[in-house]
Amino acid sequence: MNKPKVVVTRKWPVAVENQLKARFDVQLNETDQPMSVEALKHAMQTADALLPTVTDAISADVMNVAARQVQFIGNFGVGYNNIDINAAQQQGLVVTNTPHVLTDCTADIAMLLLLMSARRAAEAERLLLSGNWTGWGPTQLMGQKVTGKTLGLIGFGRIAQAMAKKAHHGFGMKILFYVPSEPDSAIVEDLQAVRCQSLDELLSEAHFVSVHCPGGAATRHLINEQRLQLMRPSAHLINTARGDVVDSNALIKALKAGWIAGAGLDVYEGEPQINPEFLSLNNITLLPHIGSASEETRIAMGERVVSNLVAYFDGHEPADRVV
């Protein structure tokens, strides 16, 4: 039997590309340039499986090609708001993602941003790099202490819980969270976490607010001007989830006006285009979507896609099936 044809849209770690080569008739992307809509549509018509990332918009238009051959979409990432899931379901496509393996690394980046923002580390580094540092000063670059403060988590899934563990057990932080459905009581107990009745309550109480809900229409601009005004003037907003959850213009206004003290971002509305005003602010820490970017995690994400792919073509239910 012919090997299934698989198209990988971006460059993956070599170790997992080799696993794909061993089992499938695979088309890799050595250039690592995101594929055009036309190239994605062509792949839909000529391959059996497509393996996209957050940078590929798999819209209804891309899926609705004439004589589509692709039956399986294995997303390299846990978030899948780059895929029109309703359209995929309607078309009978199988879609999988890569949960669990990136939980700790993404939570680490959220903690890194929290610490950097609190202690003004990006601003401090910029001072040093500019050559303008004149030496130690008793009131220089005073930030906020992290230990013992309150962390408010928007969403309480795997990544939020991993961050809460690090923050509570490592930094003695009090944990608040806001989530629509009741979470596992053992985790809540272990973290001595408090579930807020409303998002507004969480925003007004927390010293640090970290976003961990999915992106997409339901959460677009959840953090808007009015909600930013509820936060403490000494508070910091951290976003490692999806850029569109936070209204960029409102955040810029809040940082300029001092409604909040700082922000740490790993994700952006319309990335890789970034609102240029972010670049001119001093009270912000900016990372280029590196939440899961450790060697171990990126290999594990690829392996997770491979095992879902193998299960699917062997006639089994893939472990990480989304639809």
Ligand code: 8YV
């Ligand atoms: C990934 C992420 O790197 O998995 C996710 O949802 O945001 C990132 O950690 C990216 O999505 C890869 O497609």
